[in-house]
Amino acid sequence: DGGITQSPKYLFRKEGQNVTLSCEQNLNHDAMYWYRQDPGQGLRLIYYSQIVNDFQKGDIAEGYSVSREKKESFPLTVTSAQKNPTAFYLCASSSTGGNGYTFGSGTRLTVV
Amino acid sequence: GENVEQHPSTLSVQEGDSAVIKCTYSDSASNYFPWYKQELGKGPQLIIDIRSNVGEKKDQRIAVTLNKTAKHFSLHITETQPEDSAVYFCAASDRTGYALNFGKGTSLLVTP
Numbered sequence: 001d002g003g004i005t006q007s008p009k010y011l012f013r014k015e016g017q018n019v020t021l022s023c024e025q026n027l028n029h030d031a032m033y034w035y036r037q038d039p040g041q042g043l044r045l046i047y048y049s050q051i052v053n054d055f056q057k058g059d060i061a062e063g064y065s066v067s068r069e070k071k072e073s074f075p076l077t078v079t080s081a082q083k084n085p086t087a088f089y090l091c092a093s094s095s096t097g098g099n100g101y102t103f104g105s106g107t108r109l110t111v112v
Numbered sequence: 113g114e115n116v117e118q119h120p121s122t123l124s125v126q127e128g129d130s131a132v133i134k135c136t137y138s139d140s141a142s143n144y145f146p147w148y149k150q151e152l153g154k155g156p157q158l159i160i161d162i163r164s165n166v167g168e169k170k171d172q173r174i175a176v177t178l179n180k181t182a183k184h185f186s187l188h189i190t191e192t193q194p195e196d197s198a199v200y201f202c203a204a205s206d207r208t209g210y211a212l213n214f215g216k217g218t219s220l221l222v223t224p
Contacts, residue, residue, distance in 0.1 A: 045213075
């Protein structure tokens with residue numbers, strides 16, 4: 001079955017540590033995205049990538065970094081510079097443009 | 113990103129009644145408007161979408177209407193069922209055609 005997989009589902013980290021969230025898709029989609037979801041805030045765009053080896057900042061990119069070395073993979077690193085990293089992180093992909101996102105099931109990151 | 117306003121933030125209806133959720137957007141370049149349903153602890157799922165050259169689209173009990181002049185679009189769910197209870201998000205494409213700007217969500221509760 002084609003789909004988009006985020007791992008792990010839950011992640012706990014100590015303050016000051018970098019952490020990398022995994023996102024893999026087997027839908028042959030060109031574009032991939034990272035969103036952050038906080039209660040009452042909707043979904044806010046962190047980074048997106050239209051093709052391999054290319055990515056653009058979204059509205060809240062500060063404190064985050066990404067790479068896109070393979071079409072299937074778009075990992076997100078939450079760095080120690082991110083002031084409030086505890087949140088639910090969603091990865092998505094689409095075949096062209098922003099049309100018809102397929103979302104992963106999310107990673108809930110808690111920084112203590 | 114450009115602003116997408118969504119109302120109401122919470123909505124409670126009785127089983128069998130209709131539910132309407134409304135969104136407005138600010139970017140006149142937006143041309144794609146999807147709606148997503150998110151159940152607790154899961155990623156959002158696309159339920160219906162509409163493009164700017166269409167005024168209305170229907171899929172069984174779900175319909176979406178778009179007024180490009182007024183920059184607003186609405187989700188209509190008829191004959192609601194308890195399994196329709198979830199958080200619903202509207203979104204509008206940005207001027208790059210890749211990223212989506214999301215509303216803050218509507219928590220719909222359908223009571224038996």
